[in-house]
Amino acid sequence: MPDLLYPLRRVGxxxxxxxxxxxxxxxxxxxxxxxxxxxxxxxxxxIREIYFAGVLSLLIIVVSGTFVGMVLxxxxxxxxxxxxxxxxxxxxxxLSLLRELGPVLAALLFAxxxxxxxxxxxxxxxxxxxxxxxxxxxxxxxxxxxxxxxxAGVVSMPLLAAVFNVCGIxxxxxxxxxxxxxxxxxxxxxMQSNVDLHYDVxxxxxxxxxxxxxxxxxxxxxxxxxxxxxxxxxxxxxxTVVTSALVILALDFMLTAFMF
Amino acid sequence: MVQRGxxxxxxxxxxxxxxxxxxxxxLKVANLTSIGSGVQSYVVYADFDNIGGLKVRAPVKAAGVLxxxxxxxxxxxxxxxxxxxxxLNSEYRFSKDVSAxxxxxxxxxxQYIGLLDGGDEVQLAAGDKIDITSSALVLEDLVGKFMxxxxxxxxxxxx
Numbered sequence: 001m002p003d004l005l006y007p008l009r010r011v012g013x014x015x016x017x018x019x020x021x022x023x024x025x026x027x028x029x030x031x032x033x034x035x036x037x038x039x040x041x042x043x044x045x046x047i048r049e050i051y052f053a054g055v056l057s058l059l060i061i062v063v064s065g066t067f068v069g070m071v072l073x074x075x076x077x078x079x080x081x082x083x084x085x086x087x088x089x090x091x092x093x094x095l096s097l098l099r100e101l102g103p104v105l106a107a108l109l110f111a112x113x114x115x116x117x118x119x120x121x122x123x124x125x126x127x128x129x130x131x132x133x134x135x136x137x138x139x140x141x142x143x144x145x146x147x148x149x150x151x152a153g154v155v156s157m158p159l160l161a162a163v164f165n166v167c168g169i170x171x172x173x174x175x176x177x178x179x180x181x182x183x184x185x186x187x188x189x190x191m192q193s194n195v196d197l198h199y200d201v202x203x204x205x206x207x208x209x210x211x212x213x214x215x216x217x218x219x220x221x222x223x224x225x226x227x228x229x230x231x232x233x234x235x236x237x238x239x240t241v242v243t244s245a246l247v248i249l250a251l252d253f254m255l256t257a258f259m260f
Numbered sequence: 261m262v263q264r265g266x267x268x269x270x271x272x273x274x275x276x277x278x279x280x281x282x283x284x285x286x287l288k289v290a291n292l293t294s295i296g297s298g299v300q301s302y303v304v305y306a307d308f309d310n311i312g313g314l315k316v317r318a319p320v321k322a323a324g325v326l327x328x329x330x331x332x333x334x335x336x337x338x339x340x341x342x343x344x345x346x347x348l349n350s351e352y353r354f355s356k357d358v359s360a361x362x363x364x365x366x367x368x369x370x371q372y373i374g375l376l377d378g379g380d381e382v383q384l385a386a387g388d389k390i391d392i393t394s395s396a397l398v399l400e401d402l403v404g405k406f407m408x409x410x411x412x413x414x415x416x417x418x419x
Contacts, residue, residue, distance in 0.1 A: 044264070047267060047268060047271045048267055050271050050274065051267045051270055051271050051274075054271070054274050054278075055270045055271060055273070055274040058274060058277070094289050098285065098289070156274075156278075158278070158282075159274065159275065159277075159278025159279070159281070159282075160278070162278055162281035162282045162285060163277060163278055163281045165281065165285055165289075166281040166284050166285065169289060188288070191289055192288075192289065192290070193319075193326070195289050195290045196290060196317070197286055197290040199317075200290065201285050201286055201289070201290045205282070
């Protein structure tokens with residue numbers, strides 16, 4: 001019988017391992033939060049990480065945001081046109097970006113651009129025993145290396161999502177008004193009368209903050225727990241991107257169910 | 261390695277762009293000045309026999325101008341009528357005998373409440389109830405009536 005039970009045992013093993021990892025990640029989050037007071041007192045460290053995580057992601061966020069908005073407007077126009085309600089294009093573009101696409105796509109891009117870089121950097125630091133060296137020198141590696149990266153991600157994520165949204169809305173304006181020739185006033189006024197500050201904008205920002213916490217926590221956690229070899233670091237980097245993407249999509253579904 | 265000052269500058273630019281984007285979303289996209297967020301408003305009630313497809317946050321308009329929003333809709337279990345709570349912009353005052361009707365924007369559009377001011381000297385105050393109301397036009401009822409009159413016609417003609 002042992003062969004028949006093997007798949008079941010395998011599933012059980014995966015579940016137990018998953019719960020273990022989740023528990024470790026939460027404990028790690030707790031440690032990060034305890035140690036972040038020191039980090040916030042040393043702003044230059046944080047600013048340096050915001051530069052690497054946020055500023056360097058700006059380009060890809062701007063470009064993808066613009067194109068997503070342009071595609072939304074093109075697709076939305078063809079559908080809305082068949083109902084004769086093309087003036088709702090502004091609402092369509094703004095609401096889909098603010099509620100879903102902005103936070104989710106910005107977080108996915110952020111995870112693959114900055115999250116993977118964080119994991120690789122921390123993993124390599126661990127592989128070359130820099131983290132241990134710091135601990136030996138009496139420098140707390142969590143406060144010095146990990147917490148600044150975590151907070152940089154948490155701060156950058158909502159800003160990047162907002163930039164993504166604005167670029168998308170402007171891209172939608174470009175396609176809808178400049179290229180197709182809809183009325184520019186209707187684009188903005190329909191958007192303004194149908195978008196609510198609390199309901200749509202603030203909920204979108206809350207979403208992106210939560211995604212920021214999730215993505216950077218995963219990135220830093222995977223980096224610290226990477227097997228200290230070349231293969232281990234590359235595996236951790238891959239895991240960061242895959243896990244982040246799955247977590248973002250799952251969280252997004254739950255948040256949407258709660259919020260809207 | 262990038263210089264400290266350059267990093268500071270770029271992070272500053274990033275923060276300004278990001279906060280600017282948030283501000284843009286709040287002001288230009290969500291239009292902070294619109295009713296329902298931050299604007300002083302007062303609440304009145306209106307009972308309808310049938311609200312049709314009226315939704316919470318539907319607009320309340322007077323002469324086509326947005327003056328408020330539907331805050332909540334509930335069923336009054338005593339009278340079995342629908343009670344809509346309207347939050348109206350404090351800038352706009354109506355007379356006590358104002359009438360409310362549920363209208364549809366276009367043929368398939370969303371439903372909203374239209375207010376028609378009356379002639380009473382006394383102004384509608386917060387917490388008041390709008391007495392004169394007319395229900396939503398429910399398409400099924402209309403079709404039903406039409407079919408009924410259509411079915412009656414042949415019998416009339418034979419008489």
